[in-house]
Amino acid sequence: MHPSTAAGTLRAFYEALLEAYGPQQWWPGQTRTEIAVGAILTQNTNWKNVERAIDNLRAAGCLDWAALRDVEPARLAELIRPAGYYNLKTRRLKNLVNWLWTEHDGDFDSLTRMAPDELREQLLSINGVGPETADSILLYALDVPTFVVDAYSARVAQRHGLIGEDFTYDELKALFEDNLPDEAPLYNEYHALIVAVGKQHCKPRPLCEGCPLEGFDHQVAKADLG
DNA sequence: GACCAGGCACATC
């Protein structure tokens, strides 16, 4: 029940979360385009608001890469307004779209044939695409086995003793990747489950009430974290 | 009214 290795603890977390919430079947979007667009729109934003924006884009016929390239920024901003930060996100979406057309001829599916590390570097070079957005696109739109770290993963890992106060995105990402099988479906489901428990129990306040991970507060040996 | 939400870039010290 209280494994003392990071691998054992992460496996136990996963099983407890799966038991509590069942398979999440993420990402909540049907197409690669929708997932990539959603990854930018959801930056520091409630998913419900992102859904409104995506509905607007769909209704306007703007959920494909040619339409996103051609739509006027002012019009795009109007469509994604419910997602908040709409001027900023308009620029970020345009940056992503311009990159796709400039570097990959507008062919998003062709990205599946790239070396994952090279693709990640390219995504990170786009202004407005940071590590979480890049990893979300890689994992959920392109099935690349890369673990997505977000505010919830950080909070869950901290509250349950997996990691200390100070850490970087890459350190937390490595904690999961180094201690779990390198499988996209597992990373996919695990991140989704963390968001599920996070939304319900792992908010900044109150702390973890009724959380299915309650009691999983074992301090993993520091040496085991690599 | 305060706080929160699948971040990120940029300024300033």
Added chain:
DNA sequence: GATGTGCATGGT
């Protein structure tokens, strides 16, 4: 390098 701030809507 660390630390602070702007960006914005909609729900609780």
